[in-house]
Amino acid sequence: MVSNNGAYLIRGAAILDGAKEDLLIRDGFIVDRGVNINADGATVIEGDGLVALPGMVDVHTHLREPGREDAETVETGTRAAALGGFTAVHAMANSTPVADTAGVVEQVHSLGQTAGWVDVRPVGAVTVGLAGEQLAELGAMADSRAQVRMFSDDGLCVHDPVLMRRALEYVKAFDGVVAQHAQEPRLTEGAQMNEGDVSAVLGLAGWPAVAEESIIARDVLLTQHVGSRLHVCHVSTAGSVEIIRWAKARGINVTAEVTPHHLLLTDELVRSYDPVYKVNPPLRTDADVQALRAALADGTIDVVGTDHAPHPSEHKECEWAQAAMGMTGLETALSVVQQTMIETGLMSWSDFARVTSTAPAVIGRLADQGRPLETGEPANIILVDPAARWTVDPSAMATMGRNSPFAGRELPGKVVATFFKGHPTVLDGKLNTPYRAAAVQHPVQAAGPVSGL
Numbered sequence: 093m094v095s096n097n098g099a100y101l102i103r104g105a106a107i108l109d110g111a112k113e114d115l116l117i118r119d120g121f122i123v124d125r126g127v128n129i130n131a132d133g134a135t136v137i138e139g140d141g142l143v144a145l146p147g148m149v150d151v152h153t154h155l156r157e158p159g160r161e162d163a164e165t166v167e168t169g170t171r172a173a174a175l176g177g178f179t180a181v182h183a184m185a186n187s188t189p190v191a192d193t194a195g196v197v198e199q200v201h202s203l204g205q206t207a208g209w210v211d212v213r214p215v216g217a218v219t220v221g222l223a224g225e226q227l228a229e230l231g232a233m234a235d236s237r238a239q240v241r242m243f244s245d246d247g248l249c250v251h252d253p254v255l256m257r258r259a260l261e262y263v264k265a266f267d268g269v270v271a272q273h274a275q276e277p278r279l280t281e282g283a284q285m286n287e288g289d290v291s292a293v294l295g296l297a298g299w300p301a302v303a304e305e306s307i308i309a310r311d312v313l314l315t316q317h318v319g320s321r322l323h324v325c326h327v328s329t330a331g332s333v334e335i336i337r338w339a340k341a342r343g344i345n346v347t348a349e350v351t352p353h354h355l356l357l358t359d360e361l362v363r364s365y366d367p368v369y370k371v372n373p374p375l376r377t378d379a380d381v382q383a384l385r386a387a388l389a390d391g392t393i394d395v396v397g398t399d400h401a402p403h404p405s406e407h408k409e410c411e412w413a414q415a416a417m418g419m420t421g422l423e424t425a426l427s428v429v430q431q432t433m434i435e436t437g438l439m440s441w442s443d444f445a446r447v448t449s450t451a452p453a454v455i456g457r458l459a460d461q462g463r464p465l466e467t468g469e470p471a472n473i474i475l476v477d478p479a480a481r482w483t484v485d486p487s488a489m490a491t492m493g494r495n496s497p498f499a500g501r502e503l504p505g506k507v508v509a510t511f512f513k514g515h516p517t518v519l520d521g522k523l524n525t526p527y528r529a530a531a532v533q534h535p536v537q538a539a540g541p542v543s544g545l
Contacts, residue, residue, distance in 0.1 A: 105139025120514035147179025147472035149452035152397030159188025170209035180211035192217035192228035201238035208526030244271035279303035330383035349397035352428035367415030402493020427503035471514035480506035
C-alpha cells in the first residue's frame, strides 16, 4: 500500500485552463506549485496532456445504506465516486431507516470514513420518516459528529407550505440549507413521463412542468420571507430556470442543481419503453435541455448534481409502469458535462470546476473541498484526460447499479487520477487504495467565496 503521507509530484499538467505546471503534494496538502519543481523521493505522475482540477463534490447522491444494500452500499458507491473524480458526496436521506436522527446520520458518516474513498456528508431528512407531517431532529443532526448542514426529503416533496416555512426558519440557526425536491404531488399522481407530445402518443400519464415550477415559485417566496437558504434539486424545465433567475435577480438566497442526464437526454428516448429512461423528475424536451445548458453556463443554475440512484436489476428490467425511477451517474458525470458544456463551447474547464467543485462545496459548507489548486491548500485533486474516449459499460462499473442511461454510448474525457486528502485513491484510471486516517471532525465552512451562494 502507498503511504498516506507520501509525496507525489504531478508534473506538467494544465492547471484548469492555464499553463502547464507542477504540483507537489505532501501530507495531504499542496506544498508547491510551479515549473520544474525538484522533489527528490516523490512519486512522479506525468501530467502531459492532462488537466488538473479540484476534486468534484456531489450535492446529490443516493448510497442506499443502511437498509438497501441490495442496491448500493457506502463502500461501492464511494468507489464509484472516486473513479468518477469525486472527493466528496452528499448522501441523501432516503435510506432504511430514514436518516432523520443523529444516530442514523452518524452511522452513514462513519461508514464513509471507514470506506475511505471520498468524504461522505450525510443529508438529513426534513421530516420524520419522509412522511411530510412533522420536522425531523434537524438541530440534533446539525450538532452531531456528522455536522449535517443540508436537509432534504428528496424523492418526496415537502409539500406542506407551513412545514416548509418552519424548516427554512429552523436551519437558519446553524447556516443550514433545505434542498427541495420540487414536485406538487397532486399534479403528478400516476405520472409516468413528461407531459407533452410524446406522452400523448405513447398513452402514458403525463408529468407536467408546472408541477415542478409551482413548488419552486412557492419556495423562493418562502425563502425570501424567512431570510433563509433554499437549494432546488434536479431542475428540469425551462420554466423553472426562469423562476430561479427571477428569484436571484431579487437577491433571494436560492441555489439550484441540474443532473447530467437532464443536460443530454430527452423524452424522445421513452418511445423505446426502456425503463432505464424512467427517472424523477422525468426527461423533458430538447427545448428544456437547451435552457438548462444555458442556465448552467450563465450561473442561474449553480451546480451539477448527479442524483446517482442505483437500483437492483429486477427493479428496472420489468414493464415500464412497474419500474423504479432513477439512474446511476457518478462514473459518467464528468464525461457528460464535458460533452454537453465544454465541447459545445458553453463552458471552460475553470467553469467546470466552479459548478462541480467550488460551488457545491460552498452550498454544503465543506471547508476543505472545492479549494483552489494553490500552495497550502488541501490536496483534493483530479487529473483528467480530455482527449480520451470510452464506451459506457454498466457491467464494468464500480457501482452495484446497472441502470445507466448512457450504456453503449461513447463519451469524452476520463479520470486518470483522484487524490483525496493527498492520497491517490485512483491511479491510471483504476482504483488504488482508500485513504486511511484517524477519524476527524470536518470544519464547517462559513459563508463561502462564491457570489450568491
